[in-house]
Amino acid sequence: MAEIAPSTVVLQVSDLAVEFPTRQRNRTVKAVNGVSFDVYAGETFGVIGESGSGKTTLGRALVSLIAPTRGRLLLGGVDPATLGKAALRKHRRDFQIMFQDPNAALNPRMRIIDSVMEPLEVAGHRDRAMNRTSALQAMARVGLPAEFAQRYPHQLSGGQKQRVIIARTLTLRPRLIVCDEVVAALDVSIRGEVLNLFADLQREFGLAYVFITHDLSVVSHISDRIAVMYLGCLMELGPADALAEHPLHPYTQALLSAEPIPMPPSMRRQEPIELKGEIPSPVDPPSGCAFRTRCAFATEICAAVRPVWEEHLPGHWVACHHPLARTLDR
Ligand SMILES: Nc1ncnc2c1ncn2[C@@H]1O[C@H](COP(=O)(O)OP(=O)(O)OP(=O)(O)O)[C@@H](O)[C@H]1O
Ligand SMILES: [Mg+2]
Structure with a gap:
């Protein structure tokens, strides 16, 4: 592990507690x-x-x-x-989170490309062509071939679905x-x-x-x-x-x-x-x-x-x- 300067702290947690009602x-x-x-x-x-x-x-x-x-x-x-x-x-x-079950995180009725673009749209990026390019780049980066863009989640394996989730998260940098x-x-x-x-x-x-x-x-x-x-x-x-x-x-x-x-x-x-x-x-x-x-x-x-x-x-x-x-x- 490289020496890390204290200035590069991204998250500081002190005495954090979460309680749920019963x-x-x-x-x-x-x-x-x-x-x-x-x-x-x-x-x-x-x-x-x-x-x-x-x-x-x-x-x-x-x-x-x-x-x-x-x-x-x-x-x-x-x-x-x-x-x-x-x-x-x-x-x-x-500050993003990813969970265990990629099925729960992907809408079964949405094509992969639309799922990967979704966070950008939610974040207010309106240029669809640009979002599409970013999404395809993210998919390529995680090793998903471009032809997967038009598929639906049920046509992918578990590992491929998890890659889609990673691509989705990455578009937000x-x-x-x-x-x-x-x-x-x-x-x-x-x-x-x-x-x-x-x-x-x-x-x-x-x-x-x-x-x-x-x-x-x-x-x-x-x-x-x-x-x-x-x-x-x-x-x-x-x-x-x-x-x-x-x-x-x-x-x-x-x-x-x-x-x-x-x-x-x-x-x-x-x-x-x-x-x-x-x-x-x-x-x-x-x-x-x-x-x-x-x-x-x-x-x-x-x-x-x-x-x-x-x-x-x-x-x-x-x-x-x-x-x-x-x-x-x-
Ligand atoms: N929304 C909730 N309402 C009430 N209790 C909750 C809620 N979410 C979690 N808990 C309780 O809080 C405790 C911690 O749960 P949490 O899911 O954070 O554990 P975990 O370490 O992630 O467990 P696992 O390894 O099984 O995923 C458990 O006793 C759980 O039942
Ligand atoms: Mg848990």
């Missing part, structure tokens, strides 16, 4: 519960965590699809909450794309191709990705930095290598040790650590450390005090009262 009054789902991090231009910022840990909710909040309940979000130095409707719409173009499980639905054989395409586009356009997945082998492969989420909180954040080779949080270590064989040797732990029990409800998260009910190292303080989110080693953050020590031979 049927019971005064009780909320704490889907995102106070997270802080920055994302730099041109980097891939991986987010991992079990199902229900709040990854999608975080991703939606990052691109202003949901308003945060608490905390602050700066996109390119601007707080979207301070913008009026028109300015927000313009601002949003720079965003600075950051939140990718939420974007390769999860794809066949393993084409997953690599689509991931390589993401990497090429990043180099070409200086794009930043927030890459959400629960597939550790994907995230470790493509991320510059990785954040580990659990029950709405960040447990650990660090350079991908450091986090995989010397995890500081017991939860990270448990996630890594649960990973089946195709991990790089450096990421395999000698002794598997089992996660005890089920993930608690985000309506009623544990006091203190969210992970303590499943942690082998938990003590009294873990129930009493929420651990501070601190930079334990340069660039390597952790929220834990008992972070794992790095062994001397490393």
